[in-house]
Amino acid sequence: MYRSLASLQRDNRRCRLCLEAGHPLGSRPVVEGHSGQRAYLLGQAPGVVEGAELRPWRGRAGQTLRRWLRLDEEAFYATFYCAAVTRCYPGRAPSGRGDRTPTPREQELCAFWREQELRLLQPQLIVTVGGLALRRLLGIGSLTEAIGKSYVLGGAIVVPLPHPSGASGWLNDPANRARLGKALTHVRRELARLVEVLVVRPEGPADDAAVIQVVRRAMRPQEALLVERLREEGAVAYSLVAEESDAVVGHALFTVAAVGTEKALALGPLAVAPEHQSRGIGTALVRAGLARARADGWRLVIVLGDPAYYQRFGFAPAHAMGIESPFEHSGDAFQALVLSGDRPPPHGKVTYAHAFTEIEGNDER
Ligand SMILES: CC(C)(COP(=O)(O)OP(=O)(O)OC[C@H]1O[C@@H](n2cnc3c(N)ncnc32)[C@H](O)[C@@H]1OP(=O)(O)O)[C@@H](O)C(=O)NCCC(=O)NCCS
Ligand code: SF4
Numbered sequence: 001m002y003r004s005l006a007s008l009q010r011d012n013r014r015c016r017l018c019l020e021a022g023h024p025l026g027s028r029p030v031v032e033g034h035s036g037q038r039a040y041l042l043g044q045a046p047g048v049v050e051g052a053e054l055r056p057w058r059g060r061a062g063q064t065l066r067r068w069l070r071l072d073e074e075a076f077y078a079t080f081y082c083a084a085v086t087r088c089y090p091g092r093a094p095s096g097r098g099d100r101t102p103t104p105r106e107q108e109l110c111a112f113w114r115e116q117e118l119r120l121l122q123p124q125l126i127v128t129v130g131g132l133a134l135r136r137l138l139g140i141g142s143l144t145e146a147i148g149k150s151y152v153l154g155g156a157i158v159v160p161l162p163h164p165s166g167a168s169g170w171l172n173d174p175a176n177r178a179r180l181g182k183a184l185t186h187v188r189r190e191l192a193r194l195v196e197v198l199v200v201r202p203e204g205p206a207d208d209a210a211v212i213q214v215v216r217r218a219m220r221p222q223e224a225l226l227v228e229r230l231r232e233e234g235a236v237a238y239s240l241v242a243e244e245s246d247a248v249v250g251h252a253l254f255t256v257a258a259v260g261t262e263k264a265l266a267l268g269p270l271a272v273a274p275e276h277q278s279r280g281i282g283t284a285l286v287r288a289g290l291a292r293a294r295a296d297g298w299r300l301v302i303v304l305g306d307p308a309y310y311q312r313f314g315f316a317p318a319h320a321m322g323i324e325s326p327f328e329h330s331g332d333a334f335q336a337l338v339l340s341g342d343r344p345p346p347h348g349k350v351t352y353a354h355a356f357t358e359i360e361g362n363d364e365r
Helices: 005-014 048-053 060-069 073-079 104-121 131-138 174-197 205-218 221-233 281-295 307-313 354-358
Strands: 039-043 080-084 125-129 151-153 156-161 198-202 236-244 247-259 262-272 300-304 334-338 348-351
Touching: 005 104, 039 104, 039 131, 039 174, 060 073, 060 174, 073 080, 080 104, 104 131, 125 131, 125 174, 131 151, 131 156, 156 174, 198 281, 205 221, 205 236, 205 247, 205 262, 221 236, 221 247, 221 262, 221 354, 236 262, 236 281, 247 281, 247 300, 262 281, 281 307, 307 334
Parallel strands: 039 080, 039 125, 125 156, 262 300
Antiparallel strands: 151 156, 198 236, 236 247, 247 262, 247 348, 300 334
């Protein structure tokens, strides 16, 4: 029984159950998604491209699926936790036509990962893709019967879709294409309901007090004071708020630091109101900040915090990259993320904005 999605995914990536049971596999497990995602996509199994890249929905079928859903790549992966009935590329079918369908035993073995994910994630929307996923999740054996309808499973709405590879020929029938159109309308309507809920946007003048309140409640008064000082100092590059039902529920600050002779971004403080924690709000704030930083051409972001949290964004111990913390004993908690690999990232000693060192007892750098 897992208590966190991160540890579940770590073990899933190492899973070799099918190989040990004598089934040939063409790749390691493909696992992608993060906590807080409220939409769950259940496909059949990765294909050869996905197995090679260890990322789901990379090939032609993925492109078709995104076109159906009217989502670009970034929105697709941000929206859906991508799962499959079996998570390793099964290899070519012995007949030579297409990929091998995972055997019932493999499907059984892999069901464990799905059950644990669904328990931890509690998605509000589940989209099954293809006949096998439909059969495994809802026990329905006919696409024609299910496509265009919605089902309820636990607390989630389930909307079945056919497989976008088109291999079955099911979509050649105009009546089935109409069923698909109806199903896609259901998915888009459900997605619109999900995204309405949380908005991540730059902090505005009216958010001042609400931000301080969130930081104070999530952390300690020192960190709230730190945010005020950083604002006064003019060190803020991005200040993002997460808003739900017109209330600020989370805040992320990115300030300007120096690494050696170059500028870099420092992430922190990051705070989510206690009653809203572990719902993906912190993740949404960090991802939004990193996307802005990338778009604005920043090359490096540093953070001091729990590696168990920040590694999901790609942060890794900074000392291994020749980036030196100004604070003693920061160890692996001092992390960095390279955003652009066009030239070697900056290295050397880090200098933070003054407020970080001025405020006594502050743990956030
Ligand atoms: C840390 C914080 C910003 C994370 O935001 P959040 O919205 O609660 O987190 P998310 O929903 O995005 O992510 C939840 C995951 O983070 C993990 N997590 C939450 N706080 C964590 C922490 N301090 N250290 C390590 N992991 C943490 C949860 O266990 C969960 O793991 P899972 O994905 O494996 O299930 C928020 O919990 C918070 O404000 N905490 C108090 C302030 C704080 O400690 N800030 C410093 C951050 S180092
Ligand atoms: S298909 Fe699933 S159960 Fe089988 S080895 Fe891969 S991850 Fe493990």
